[in-house]
Amino acid sequence: MSPKLRPLPYDTPESRALGINFWMTWGGMTRQQASKHITRLRHAALLRPMPGEVCGAHARTTGKPCQAPAGPNGRCKLHGGKSTGPRTLEGKARTVEALQTGLRLWRDNHRPDEQIESAVEVLY
Structure with a gap:
């Protein structure tokens, strides 16, 4: 299952620049701090479960799909895969x-x- 990334409002360079200017003006941040803040916001948004999507991993005990909310990779935190x-x-x-x-x-x-x-x- 391929990850489905939701479009975020600050994905374009123009909107990212607007976000940086906003945080510099109203947040009292430097340009570098604002850029890091925007990046953290993006990562946090990508880690949130996608609304309405479930993991769907096959349970050996019940034979039914997992109903936990899916993360960005399409699986829940228990079925996300092992570290390489x-x-x-x-x-x-x-x-x-x-x-x-x-x-x-x-x-x-x-x-x-x-x-x-x-x-x-x-x-x-």
């Missing part, structure tokens, strides 16, 4: 580093304390 993971070498390196750091932290927190070891020796 990092694709660049830098992203893959960050993932390996994060895994190693997490494993190191886990090992540090799960080592038996010397006090526990001495208490076990006293009991046995």
